[in-house]
């Protein structure tokens with residue numbers, strides 16, 4: 001629609017690819033409509049996917065125990081995120097429509113685009129709540145935790161012929177007591193003692209979705 | 211178990227983190243059992259998550275239209291993958307047990323670990339079939355395509371308050387005819403004409419899992 005702003009976040013190495021053609025089609029059609037279209041061409045930008053200390057300009061909130069979630073949130077508040085992130089956030093903020101154009105890699109998006117999600121969608125900017133299972137968000141997260149294991153365990157490991165054991169999940173370690181955390185670590189060590197005797201799960205759709 | 215080999219693929223920036231402690235617990239317990247434990251500490255290694263032309267040493271199979279899947283498979287056969295990939299593949303090959311230690315980032319693994327999956331698990335090495343919906347694999351992939359959209363659409367976009375439209379999926383463009391591909395591109399352009407009038411999907415567990 002005329003006057004609307006569109007951001008296409010695009011992840012393909014090759015302009016002549018089918019993904020490249022889909023992106024071009026979108027730019028052309030939306031421009032024809034009078035939209036102003038911006039493309040974040042992640043490979044061409046050599047977009048950084050790794051969430052590291054480099055994303056925070058200047059001093060850290062707590063450099064003894066680097067927490068990316070905490071540091072990025074604080075840096076966002078203080079306007080101290082790295083420039084590449086500020087640029088992307090501006091584009092997102094202005095956009096009426098976001099299009100993510102990518103080939104499926106392992107039941108999910110390519111790492112370079114996952115890095116865009118991890119780094120650009122900082123708490124405070126893109127959402128207000130810390131993300132974690134086992135808190136206020138439990139309703140939203142209501143999806144069984146197994147739903148999100150499907151792409152990783154079944155899509156990747158089972159596909160490659162790896163036998164999959166039960167996942168070992170520590171819920172929201174940053175939101176529980178020190179004592180509870182110690183217990184979680186002991187439970188993990190305990191499990192490892194007998195891990196070799198465990199039977200693999202029956203890694204089929206039933207296990208994940210009942 | 212004594213003599214067994216374990217590979218821990220570990221993705222946290224901070225040794226003092228809870229993830230770091232879980233990793234340490236595993237190294238200690240498994241070493242005590244007499245296992246030989248290798249850790250791929252992805253952030254410390256500054257592991258490259260981006261799947262690019264740099265992963266192939268020397269000439270490309272088809273440099274006019276770079277296909278990562280094709281080039282990586284060919285390079286694996288010829289022993290021409292980049293050294294960091296060969297190293298990781300050796301570790302995987304020798305391992306009796308793989309442990310992936312990571313914090314959940316957006317209903318999935320951090321980008322740096324997703325990059326490990328994208329780049330290390332090359333066809334020919336980790337699996338024999340090209341991966342795609344709509345072929346022989348359809349049985350394995352039997353999971354509804356919507357299952358894998360849950361982490362991306364609901365976990366990321368809906369969580370951030372974005373209204374989600376129907377995804378637009380082109381199945382296996384590399385396995386269909388040129389004509390079919392042209393049709394796919396036209397269909398996408400066609401959809402974009404009226405995209406602005408579309409109603410968002412009802413992005414709840416029901417939509418994804420019925």
Ligand SMILES: Cc1cc2nc3c(=O)[nH]c(=O)nc-3n(C[C@H](O)[C@H](O)[C@@H](O)COP(=O)(O)OP(=O)(O)OC[C@H]3O[C@@H](n4cnc5c(N)ncnc54)[C@H](O)[C@@H]3O)c2cc1C
Nearest residue numbers: 069131132133173174181227228229231313314315316317
């Ligand atoms: C981009 C991004 C996306 C996210 N998406 C999600 C999501 O989709 N779902 C979700 O649930 N969460 C999500 N999170 C939250 C994330 O999974 C957690 O914050 C995770 O990082 C916690 O693990 P940690 O190792 O970093 O914990 P830390 O913050 O390092 O640890 C918690 C506490 O444990 C303490 N600790 C460390 N070692 C020990 C020990 N030996 N004994 C006792 N205490 C110890 C630490 O000092 C710290 O106080 C996301 C975070 C980010 C940054």
Ligand SMILES: Cc1cc2nc3c(=O)[nH]c(=O)nc-3n(C[C@H](O)[C@H](O)[C@@H](O)COP(=O)(O)OP(=O)(O)OC[C@H]3O[C@@H](n4cnc5c(N)ncnc54)[C@H](O)[C@@H]3O)c2cc1C
Nearest residue numbers: 017018019021103104105106107279341342343383384391
């Ligand atoms: C690490 C990895 C993991 C993967 N995991 C999965 C998975 O989990 N599930 C899955 O289904 N797939 C998976 N795949 C496959 C992947 O999704 C596809 O190969 C995808 O990349 C195809 O899109 P493309 O743009 O690269 O196609 P291309 O190979 O670029 O395109 C296919 C054909 O379209 C042609 N073409 C380009 N433009 C046009 C045009 N304008 N008109 C007509 N033809 C045109 C090209 O020349 C080419 O011949 C994976 C691939 C990799 C590398």
Ligand SMILES: [Zn+2]
Nearest residue numbers: 154158203204
């Ligand atoms: Zn499975």
Ligand SMILES: [Zn+2]
Nearest residue numbers: 364368413414
């Ligand atoms: Zn939703």
